[in-house]
Amino acid sequence: MSDSSRVPAGRPTRVQLLVTCLVDHFAPDTAEAVVRVLQQQGLEVVVPPDQTCCGQPACNAGARPDAIAMAKHTIALLERDPAPIVVPSGSCTDMLVHQAPALLADDPAWAARASAVAARTYEFTQLLVDVLGVTSVPCDRTGTLAYHACCHGLRGVGIDAQPRQLLAHVPGATVLPLPEDDTCCGFGGLFAVKLPDISGAMLDRKCRQITASGADTIVVTDVSCAMHMQGGLHRQGRPVRVQHIAEILGGMA
């Protein structure tokens, strides 16, 4: 499921950041870290105006007209600039790359526009490793890290080796294995509020595995999953942090 076929011909010098609504409202530091890491690689990072939500939650809920409206809004604002698009979220990347073209398949004009945007959209670690060829980022992070593979990034976009490679090259940190690191944490968007007891049971299992790993920080590629796991660990009084990989690579404490 690797998307290596989508790698552009030349090395880009400029990218546009789709911040995603969750990062924007709950984890702006993650977006700052993304900008810092990419600038460090010599890229100009622009933030297109009028960003709201890509429509992923509506898509997952089966609310197709709502998902389509939000996807169109997002596609239109990303079309204004031909630069590749970087997204610090596997879920929203999957929305733009796979779900939006599928939702718009019956509308030829929009389907073409969706596909054109999809073709130059990359998840953050995918941009670093697959497009820029960067597997090591200078940063001064220490401590013990363990990687949890967020579902949509892993199975939707094919992100797995990229973040693991980047973490393995963080000089001051030790990366520990996390048991069942590719099992869903139980977030699933509205799933967590519509079926909270099932989601809660999945989260409880995840929290037990996190504790078993012995890591002080769990590293992810989606802040939604981070919020979910952090919320569970906080409730259970377990002193483990869950952080987006950009914050690790951006050297944030």
Add this chain to the structure above:
Amino acid sequence: MTQIAPLPFYTRAQQAIADPNLQTALDRATGRMVVARKQAIAAIADGEAARDHARAVRAHTIANLGQYLDQFVEQATAAGVHVHFAADADAATQLVVDIARRHEVRRIVKGKSMVSEEIELNHALEGAGMRVVETDLGEYVIQLDKDVPSHIIAPIIHKTKEQVAETFRRELHATDADVADIAQMTAFARGRLRAEFLAADMGISGVNFGVAESGSLCLVENEGNGRLSTTMPRLHVALMGIERLVPTAADLAVALRVLARSGTGQALTVYTNVITGPRRPGDPDGPSEVHVVLVDNGRSQMLRTELEEILYCIRCGACLNVCPVYQEIGGHAYGSVYQGPVGAVYTPGAFGMGPWADLPQASSLCGACKEACPVRIDIPRMLLALRARAEEGGHTPRWVGRGLRAFRLVATRPRLFRWASTVALRLSRWLGPTGFDRLPGPLAGWTRYRHFPPMARETFTARRRRLDRRQERP
């Protein structure tokens, strides 16, 4: 039509999560099967290509199902098999009861068949005064307990061995020695079942694959009960979903290559039976009459729709084993004969949204099912399609649709979105500067198990705009 448990899905799921016996049983069994499948697929050098090949066979068959059904009927008939077609569950049970009555059948042995569960065949046969004995060990225990299967290939995955021992004591007066360990329990059941095979005048089986070019029936199993059920009695009736065809014997091999590996982790099941017609002159054994009942029961209504792909399913159970939702709630919570991810698509697809609208919601859309499926069925895509049907048909809570509609109105108007965002941030920082331990309304579900984090003081985009404005000023 198919069993629907008396409680709504979510209540059953909650009870399952709170059941320590079930949790123990599920952890043991699903964990073991997940590892076994991965090793079995990895053990063949071309494991991924084998899956692609099996998918291509199934896709081709379903795309040309009418043609292969015609060929199968023609070839099976030529081989001496009586072929029947049943449009729904009632027609199917009536056909089987009529065949049994015509032959004055009194005692029936039955191999494992999901279709027979789907049409509630035992109920109909017992109602007609016949004795039916399930001979698959798991199904035998289910029958003794008046329970229902909770997994398509491991029907008693929800039971611990201690619970099975208790059933044997209670229902069959087994001694402590009879139930001392699993081997003893198996030997004990084997002794009881042997007598049933010898006395039966009709055998019922399912069909894993029908082979169109020869009209053959392929049955895979590990206990030998399938072979005994289809060879010992004078009459064999096989139940088969209309989609369970492969074009040729070579295609059968392709499908068998991934079936057991994905289900139990075996390279091949202990028994692979291929039955082509009844006993021929000179054959030492076999039934004198073979019937096949082709059951539609909602299958054809999925053809040429966005759910057609679910008909590729070869019933290995891998998607159940890897599903983190199934691992927590088991099979009974689904209330359907077909559980887990495949059941969450198949059940509402074949039997209608009405009572089954909750099932497509029972997924975090993590995609583990699609990853494990030997024929790579895109279950998440179809869960989304069914969620759209549920949303359009008013089968979801109103706050979801209304909330998303309102969110869309704001999210497609950037200025309004920015204003709403500022208000939301300020309000949440004022009400919960360190986040929330308890929230009202729909978000109460979140805070039942999780702390809700504080929102940012300022969004990233608002900060950018602020800094840009400052730069622009001289």
